[in-house]
Amino acid sequence: MQWCIGSRRGRVIAAAGALTLIIVVNGIAGRVLAEPATADVPAVSTFAPADVLVSQVNEWLKQFEADLATPEEYAAKLTRVQRDAHSLAVVAAALILHDQPHELKASAGELLEGAQALAAATDYAAAKAANDRLRSPSAEKGEPLASITWDVQAAPIEPLMKQVTFIYNRLRRGVNGTRFEKQQAENARYAALLAVIGQVVSIDKTSLKEDSDAPKWRELCAAMRDEAGQVGAAVKSLDQAAAKSALERLDRSCTECHKIFRPDIQ
Numbered sequence: 001m002q003w004c005i006g007s008r009r010g011r012v013i014a015a016a017g018a019l020t021l022i023i024v025v026n027g028i029a030g031r032v033l034a035e036p037a038t039a040d041v042p043a044v045s046t047f048a049p050a051d052v053l054v055s056q057v058n059e060w061l062k063q064f065e066a067d068l069a070t071p072e073e074y075a076a077k078l079t080r081v082q083r084d085a086h087s088l089a090v091v092a093a094a095l096i097l098h099d100q101p102h103e104l105k106a107s108a109g110e111l112l113e114g115a116q117a118l119a120a121a122t123d124y125a126a127a128k129a130a131n132d133r134l135r136s137p138s139a140e141k142g143e144p145l146a147s148i149t150w151d152v153q154a155a156p157i158e159p160l161m162k163q164v165t166f167i168y169n170r171l172r173r174g175v176n177g178t179r180f181e182k183q184q185a186e187n188a189r190y191a192a193l194l195a196v197i198g199q200v201v202s203i204d205k206t207s208l209k210e211d212s213d214a215p216k217w218r219e220l221c222a223a224m225r226d227e228a229g230q231v232g233a234a235v236k237s238l239d240q241a242a243a244k245s246a247l248e249r250l251d252r253s254c255t256e257c258h259k260i261f262r263p264d265i266q
Contacts, residue, residue: 043099047229048192050102056189060088064131071124085119086155087163090200093154157204160197175243191232198224207261223253
């Protein structure tokens, strides 16, 4: 059985009854869970409001413009560019699947493909071309992207988890610090990003030793998603105590996940 999913360059190949899907989206291949793991995913708005995700996209687009100003600047900021481009891809997927209307709905598919191209760029010319595409989406939309599901692997897990570490540390300082109210917008973006990554990585089985580990993996990824969403909700209402409490729960879930699936990273 074969069908198209996501982008006009994306293709999913599945065997009936198989445990995994092999997904290729703009050259990114990965093994992901093919069980009905995403059937119970709550509405995206419950853990990552559309306006917050759009705000994060705009922040990245401004940062990419600065980081790609010259070949020298790009070389110096390559690690950040690639990390953020992978993250932009998963946020674009979340915006495609979002239940709330937002200004990027029509161009989210191009955003996904452009982010993947930027993450995969190996030289300045390719990176500039991908960035230009992000800033000026093509009028050629290809097949509609509204039909994709959470099973699409927008980015590999490794750079996403590196982003989690970076973003979590910033969110922890923002939630626990004295500038909680002033950093509301930034904290909201960080919480939403962590929530989306938690949902996206739940279908990736790279970290599993056995297929039987999948339910626990999904449980902990869902906890990351929901607890990050709770941090975001508390940030929105400027309830610092609730934000701290939710962040503590998120920290415990992440620690448990590392003990089980990545004991080498504590």
